[in-house]
Structures are given as structure tokens and as C-alpha cells.
Amino acid sequence: MLTVKINGKEVEVPAGTTILDAAKEAGVHIPVLCHDSRLNPFGACRVCLVEQVGMPKLQAACTTPVTDKMEIITESEKLSRVRKTAVELLLINHPLDCPVCDKGGECTLQDLTYEVGVTKVRFDAVPNDTPVDHTNPFIERDIDRCVLCGRCVRICDEVVNIQAISFLNRGTDTMIGTSFEQPWNCEYCGQCISVCPVGSLNNRVYLFKNRPWNLESEKTICGLCSCGCTVSIDYEGNEVFRMNDMPEEGVNHGYMCAKGRFGFDFMNSVKRETEAQVKVKGEAKKVSVTEAVEYAADKIKGVSKESVALVVSPRLTNEEAFLAAKLASAIGTSNVFSTETDEIMPEGTYEDVENSDALTVLNINVTESNPILGLAVRVAARKEGSSLLVFYPSMTALRRVSTKFVTGNPEKLAEEMEKFCAAMGGADNEYAADAKLMLDAEKPVLVFDPHSKADAYIAQEIKKACSKVKLVPAKHKNNSVGIVDMGCGAKSPAEFAAGVESGKIKAVVCLGENIVTRTGWSKLSGALQKLDLLMVTDPFMSDTAKLANVYIPVATFAEKNGSFTNLEGRVQLVSKAVDKGVPSDAEVLAALGKEFGAELPADAYSVRKLIEKEVKLYSGVEWDGGTVPYPSVFKKDMEKAAVTAKGSGRFYLYPASLRLHSGSYTRWSPDLAKVYGSPVLEVSVDDAKEMDLKDGDTVKLKGDSFTGEFVVEIDKQMTKGCISLPEDFADTADIFSNGRYLKAEIIK
Numbered sequence: 001m002l003t004v005k006i007n008g009k010e011v012e013v014p015a016g017t018t019i020l021d022a023a024k025e026a027g028v029h030i031p032v033l034c035h036d037s038r039l040n041p042f043g044a045c046r047v048c049l050v051e052q053v054g055m056p057k058l059q060a061a062c063t064t065p066v067t068d069k070m071e072i073i074t075e076s077e078k079l080s081r082v083r084k085t086a087v088e089l090l091l092i093n094h095p096l097d098c099p100v101c102d103k104g105g106e107c108t109l110q111d112l113t114y115e116v117g118v119t120k121v122r123f124d125a126v127p128n129d130t131p132v133d134h135t136n137p138f139i140e141r142d143i144d145r146c147v148l149c150g151r152c153v154r155i156c157d158e159v160v161n162i163q164a165i166s167f168l169n170r171g172t173d174t175m176i177g178t179s180f181e182q183p184w185n186c187e188y189c190g191q192c193i194s195v196c197p198v199g200s201l202n203n204r205v206y207l208f209k210n211r212p213w214n215l216e217s218e219k220t221i222c223g224l225c226s227c228g229c230t231v232s233i234d235y236e237g238n239e240v241f242r243m244n245d246m247p248e249e250g251v252n253h254g255y256m257c258a259k260g261r262f263g264f265d266f267m268n269s270v271k272r273e274t275e276a277q278v279k280v281k282g283e284a285k286k287v288s289v290t291e292a293v294e295y296a297a298d299k300i301k302g303v304s305k306e307s308v309a310l311v312v313s314p315r316l317t318n319e320e321a322f323l324a325a326k327l328a329s330a331i332g333t334s335n336v337f338s339t340e341t342d343e344i345m346p347e348g349t350y351e352d353v354e355n356s357d358a359l360t361v362l363n364i365n366v367t368e369s370n371p372i373l374g375l376a377v378r379v380a381a382r383k384e385g386s387s388l389l390v391f392y393p394s395m396t397a398l399r400r401v402s403t404k405f406v407t408g409n410p411e412k413l414a415e416e417m418e419k420f421c422a423a424m425g426g427a428d429n430e431y432a433a434d435a436k437l438m439l440d441a442e443k444p445v446l447v448f449d450p451h452s453k454a455d456a457y458i459a460q461e462i463k464k465a466c467s468k469v470k471l472v473p474a475k476h477k478n479n480s481v482g483i484v485d486m487g488c489g490a491k492s493p494a495e496f497a498a499g500v501e502s503g504k505i506k507a508v509v510c511l512g513e514n515i516v517t518r519t520g521w522s523k524l525s526g527a528l529q530k531l532d533l534l535m536v537t538d539p540f541m542s543d544t545a546k547l548a549n550v551y552i553p554v555a556t557f558a559e560k561n562g563s564f565t566n567l568e569g570r571v572q573l574v575s576k577a578v579d580k581g582v583p584s585d586a587e588v589l590a591a592l593g594k595e596f597g598a599e600l601p602a603d604a605y606s607v608r609k610l611i612e613k614e615v616k617l618y619s620g621v622e623w624d625g626g627t628v629p630y631p632s633v634f635k636k637d638m639e640k641a642a643v644t645a646k647g648s649g650r651f652y653l654y655p656a657s658l659r660l661h662s663g664s665y666t667r668w669s670p671d672l673a674k675v676y677g678s679p680v681l682e683v684s685v686d687d688a689k690e691m692d693l694k695d696g697d698t699v700k701l702k703g704d705s706f707t708g709e710f711v712v713e714i715d716k717q718m719t720k721g722c723i724s725l726p727e728d729f730a731d732t733a734d735i736f737s738n739g740r741y742l743k744a745e746i747i748k
């Protein structure tokens with residue numbers, strides 16, 4: 001340890017600590033502009049200069065490591081002068097029109113100007129007047145406001161690993177942009193907006209909608225995927241204006257993805273329903289929530305108990321899923337269904353991934369499906385001495401950081417993964433060296449998609465071969481894990497489909513799930529309309545809600561309290577920010593429970609007390625950040641599943657994950673829809689050339705049991721002979737209901 005004196009206060013810090021961090025340790029504030037603790041030291045702005053006793057030259061606190069017995073002064077006449085000049089120089093060409101800058105009120109340059117006491121600018125210069133750039137659909141770039149701190153360039157490189165933007169030109173012409181003014185090759189994560197200290201990079205979804213001092217903030221967990229990011233919902237009255245990151249907070253360390261940052265506006269959508277309705281003989285009638293509940297209860301009472309089914313969406317909180325299971329018992333049915341299964345549970349955490357020295361990613365495009373987990377994989381893979389082996393039909397963003405990337409059509413890829421699995425078990429094949437990296441590693445990690453039985457089997461066999469491998473089953477939805485813990489994943493989705501189709505199930509209470517857009521359930525529209533009761537709760541009139549005879553509009557995650565359990569098995573609290581005048585699913589469930597003699601509490605705290613008593617896994621759980629102690633990853637031995645692309649045709653069609661959409665909510669986001677509104681067919685460059693296809697062409701896709709029309713996008717990363725579609729849209733879910741991998745023909 002080194003001893004350092006900061007303004008006379010002695011602190012002990014480890015070697016390598018910067019003056020800035022030592023000052024923090026001593027409780028001393030040093031102003032900064034280009035520094036960000038998540039990024040490598042840069043030393044561009046000189047705002048953090050300090051005096052070192054015995055040294056004539058001033059030192060940049062953010063880049064200079066301390067030495068033993070160093071004495072630092074952070075406040076002096078000289079430093080005030082120097083800092084003031086540094087800020088004045090930044091202001092020379094900077095527009096001084098803070099009232100019309102979107103960053104006003106939360107701008108580091110404004111704060112610094114105030115802090116160092118600049119009251120007028122001594123230098124005479126005409127501010128630039130460059131047109132604002134709107135080529136990025138989510139990010140406004142105003143280069144005149146840029147102070148060249150480089151934070152955006154560094155975060156895009158060091159953390160996101162995309163390098164979409166860089167420093168261009170030299171000297172006074174230096175600016176931030178894309179090489180040769182090319183379109184942004186961007187993941188739309190918005191991390192660059194988040195670190196920009198001034199109004200140079202702005203969030204276009206929030207732009208000029210409000211002023212930060214009008215907004216209140218509620219810390220909560222994003223409900224758009226299973227990553228479980230800590231975010232702030234910034235609102236005024238009952239309108240949400242931003243879903244913002246909270247720097248360095250949460251398992252996401254303050255990072256977010258495009259969905260979370262730019263897709264939140266569905267919460268304010270005018271398309272949201274506000275009144276419940278009951279449909280009798282095809283005639284829809286607006287009713288109160290109480291009337292809707294009573295109508296549904298009467299219908300349920302009119303059929304046999306075991307012909308009643310509940311369908312629980314992974315969007316629900318743990319508390320709501322628990323209440324759904326309680327309601328099923330009160331009704332007297334064991335039919336509680338969801339798209340999730342209880343066969344596979346979490347094991348590895350983000351920490352395991354970030355600290356791993358050998359990673360394998362098995363057939364999942366994790367930077368798209370689970371962006372923050374993808375970020376953790378990138379961080380680990382870029383560490384010196386670590387390795388990353390990826391299997392996926394086509395190249396993904398992980399190609400830049402992988403040690404080896406194996407592509408091929410789904411059948412071929414399955415063969416390769418099996419060979420790797422065999423090598424993990426000792427076989428001497430072409431994957432022996434890759435297996436050795438995992439076997440010899442101290443902290444090996446394997447990420448896989450638990451929704452694929454074939455992949456889950458391989459993950460299980462790898463775990464058997466090497467027990468120290470931490471498995472990370474990357475479930476997709478925000479509470480895919482939690483609803484299963486609450487007892488809503490014990491029955492197979494196929495049993496639900498069979499029950500509805502055969503008429504065995506006569507009444508369905510569907511809580512938040514858009515049944516007809518789910519793979520495996522997409523063909524149930526006709527049968528659902530024949531039920532005695534289809535009751536649907538959803539914030540929107542979803543495709544399934546349209547078929548319902550009882551519909552109740554309900555709250556989104558920004559409008560309720562509760563908890564989600566993320567892909568790590570970490571339980572985190574969700575907090576209510578706004579009220580849209582509609583009930584939560586918990587309130588609907590409590591009201592329905594009453595009809596069946598069950599006194600179910602609707603408030604999250606009381607439900608949690610019940611969960612602690614009745615759900616063994618959660619008996620001692622820490623609700624705000626604890627992990628659930630799962631006994632094992634696999635409930636029972638997974639059976640080997642064959643990978644065969646069904647049907648005939650020249651192309652292998654596989655389901656792709658989308659960074660911009662993860663399910664029902666995001667499709668109601670007007671801003672995400674502008675960029676990705678309907679499913680696009682990804683085709684390889686070679687195939688496009690052979691078929692004379694261009695970006696934007698509309699083609700017919702034909703398989704043995706499906707047809708569809710899609711717009712083509714030529715993707716450089718796509719493997720020849722493979723094509724992909726996102727599966728979370730009604731018509732594509734219908735296609736993939738025929739199988740995960742299909743053969744198909746493209747007809748021009």
C-alpha cells in the first residue's frame with residue numbers, strides 16, 4: 001500500500017491508484033470532464049489538474065498514478081486560474097445557447113462553468129453553426145457542442161466493442177463521426193449518449209420533450225428482457241419521458257440496450273386501452289373491471305374445474321405469477337401454463353461471465369437476445385489470456401472478440417457442437433485444443449439457449465464432462481425464470497395447445513400472454529374463439545385480446561410494484577413510477593380470487609411474505625438483489641434431441657433474435673417500429689447475388705407447410721444457404737410453429 005496526502009489528509013491506497021481515485025478515497029472532490037471511471041484514463045481536457053508538492057508541473061489527476069509519500073494539493077489560486085482557463089477555452093467555439101440545448105440542466109460543461117466561476121468569456125470567437133446530424137434514428141449529433149472528450153469513442157470501443165464512431169481529422173478540424181461520413185454501423189445501445197458530458201449526442205426519443213428538473217425518477221428493473229437491468233424511469237405526472245441508465249448501478253453497471261433506452265414509449269401509447277370489455281355474441285361492450293371479473297368468474301363456474309386453464313406471461317412479476325398459481329388452486333384446476341419450462345434453471349452469474357478465462361457460446365446470438373449478457377461476454381473475451389469459442393449458423397457481433405467462430409447450417413452446426421462436446425469428454429478430434437482451453441481454465445463458462453432442447457442436452461453433457469463449467473442458460477423474457485419458480489412452468493406448452501384444440505380446455509384466463517404470436521401456439525386462433533371463456537389481460541388490444549370475450553387492460557412494469565428474477569436467478573425489486581388508471585394483474589387476480597373464496601392480497605409486499613412461506617426456494621431470499629439457491633441446472637436428465645431441418649427447399653431457415661424487439665411490448669413502441677416495424681428476411685451476400693436480390697426486395701418464402709412474403713435484407717454475416725427471420729412476430733411465429741429449423745425456398 002502507498003501513503004498519499006491529499007490536501008493534508010493521509011490515505012492509504014494500492015499501487016496503481018490514480019490521484020483522482022486517491023482523492024475520492026480521501027473524500028476530496030476534483031472536477032473532471034473527459035474522465036469516466038468505466039473507461040481507460042484519457043487525459044484530454046486538463047480540467048482535473050492538481051499540484052504535486054515539490055513538482056513544478058501540474059499533474060492530470062485522472063491519468064497520474066500516485067507514488068508513495070506523494071503530497072497533492074487540489075485547491076489553490078493557481079489551480080483556480082488554470083481550471084478557469086481550461087473551461088474558457090472549451091467555451092470559445094461552444095454555442096452559448098443552453099436554454100435551447102437538450103442537455104441543459106444536466107450538462108457537465110454547464111456545471112463546470114459554474115464550479116470554476118467563469119462568468120464571461122474573454123476570448124472572441126464566432127461559434128460554429130454546423131447543421132445537426134440526424135442520420136442515426138435514435139441519436140442526434142450536434143458536433144458544434146462537442147468538447148472532444150472522447151468518451152463516446154472510448155465507450156463504443158472499450159465497452160461496446162463496435163467502434164461505430166471515431167475521431168476524424170486533425171488539429172482544429174478534429175471531430176467525432178463515422179469514417180467518410182458513412183452511415184453509423186451502430187448497435188443503438190446509446191451508451192455514447194449516456195457518457196457524453198454535453199449536448200453533442202442526444203437521445204432523439206426524449207429530445208425537446210421535457211426539462212430534466214421537471215422530471216421525477218424511480219429506480220426499477222427494465223421489463224423488456226431477462227438481463228434485469230437497473231434503470232431509472234423519469235416521469236412527470238403520469239407520463240414517462242425517459243428510461244435512463246443509472247451510471248455504474250445494477251448488474252448492467254449502468255449500461256442499457258436499444259430496447260430499454262429507446263423503446264419505452266409504448267408506456268405512453270395512445271393505443272393503450274383504458275376500459276375493460278365483455279363480448280357477448282360478438283358484440284363488445286365496455287364494462288367496469290368488477291363487471292368483467294364477475295362475468296369471467298360466472299363462465300368459469302359454468303365449466304368443470306379441470307377444463308379451466310391459466311396462461312401466465314413471463315412479463316408478470318413473481319408476485320403476480322404466485323397469485324395466478326393460487327387462483328388456479330382456488331378454482332380447483334392444475335392447469336397453469338406458460339411458454340417457459342421448469343426443466344432448466346440458472347447457474348452462472350454476470351460475475352462468473354465477466355471473470356471467466358474460457359467461454360463457449362453455444363448457438364445463441366447473445367448480443368441480440370440478451371444484450372447485457374452479450375456485453376459481459378465481450379468484456380471477458382477481450383481480457384488478456386481468455387478465450388471465446390462461438391457456435392452459431394452465421395457470424396455475429398462476437399466474431400470480433402472470438403478465438404474461434406464456427407458457422408454452418410443448423411444440421412452441420414449441430415454436428416460440430418457434438419464433436420466439441422465429445423472433445424470435452426476426451427475424444428481426440430478437431431476440437432481437442434478448444435476443449436483443452438475450457439478444461440484447463442480456472443473459470444470456464446458456457447452460455448446456451450435453454451429453449452433449444454438439442455443445445456440444452458449438449459450443455460448438460462459438457463457439464464458432466466467438466467463440472468467446473470458454469471452454465472448460463474440465457475432465458476429470454478424479463479421474468480422467464482421467476483414465473484417458473486412460482487409454479488407456472490410445470491406443464492408443457494404442447495399440453496395447452498392439445499387441450500385447447502381438443503376442447504378439453506373450455507375456459508382460459510390468459511394473463512398478459514399474446515398466445516397467438518407464440519411459437520407452438522400460433523395456430524390456436526380458431527380454437528380459442530370456440531372456448532366458453534377467453535379472458536385476456538394486456539395493456540394493449542393484442543392479437544389474442546381481440547379474440548377474447550373478456551378483456552381487461554392492465555399495467556406495464558412501470559406502473560406496478562413487485563419483483564423479477566433475471567437470467568442469473570437474481571431477484572430484483574420493480575417499483576411503480578406512474579399510474580395509468582388501469583389495474584395491475586395482481587389486482588385482477590385478487591378480485592377473481594374473491595369470486596372463488598380465496599382472499600388473495602394484491603399488494604406486492606404481502607404477496608412476498610406469502611411466497612417466503614410457501615415457495616421453498618424463496619424462503620430466505622434477499623428480494624433486492626439476492627440469487628435463488630437452485631439445487632441444479634437440470635431438473636432431470638435431458639434427452640438427446642436430433643437437429644433436422646423440416647421440409648424441402650434450397651435454404652435452411654432459422655429463428656433469429658432481434659436487439660430491437662423481444663416480445664409483445666416492444667412492438668407497440670413507435671420509435672422502435674420506425675427502425676424495425678415488421679420481420680425482415682436476412683439473406684447472404686452470395687445467395688443474393690445468385691438470385692439477383694437487392695435490399696428491400698419483397699420475396700415469397702415457401703416451405704412445405706407455410707408461405708409468406710417478406711422484405712429482404714442482405715447481411716454480410718449470413719452463411720451461404722442459410723436465411724433467418726425473427727420469431728417474435730405473429731406471422732413468423734406461425735412459420736416456426738412448424739419447427740425450429742426449416743427448409744424453404746425463396747421465390748422472386
Ligand code: SF4
Binds near residue numbers: 156162164165
Ligand atoms: S449507440 Fe452504442 S454502438 Fe452506436 S455509436 Fe453509440 S456506443 Fe457505439
Ligand code: SF4
Binds near residue numbers: 146151152192
Ligand atoms: S460527442 Fe460528446 S462524448 Fe463524444 S467527444 Fe464530443 S463531447 Fe465527448
Ligand code: SF4
Binds near residue numbers: 225255256258371372
Ligand atoms: S431490454 Fe434487457 S438488456 Fe435492454 S435495458 Fe432492458 S433488461 Fe437491459
Ligand code: FES
Binds near residue numbers: 044046047048060061
Ligand atoms: S478529467 Fe482529467 S484530463 Fe480530463
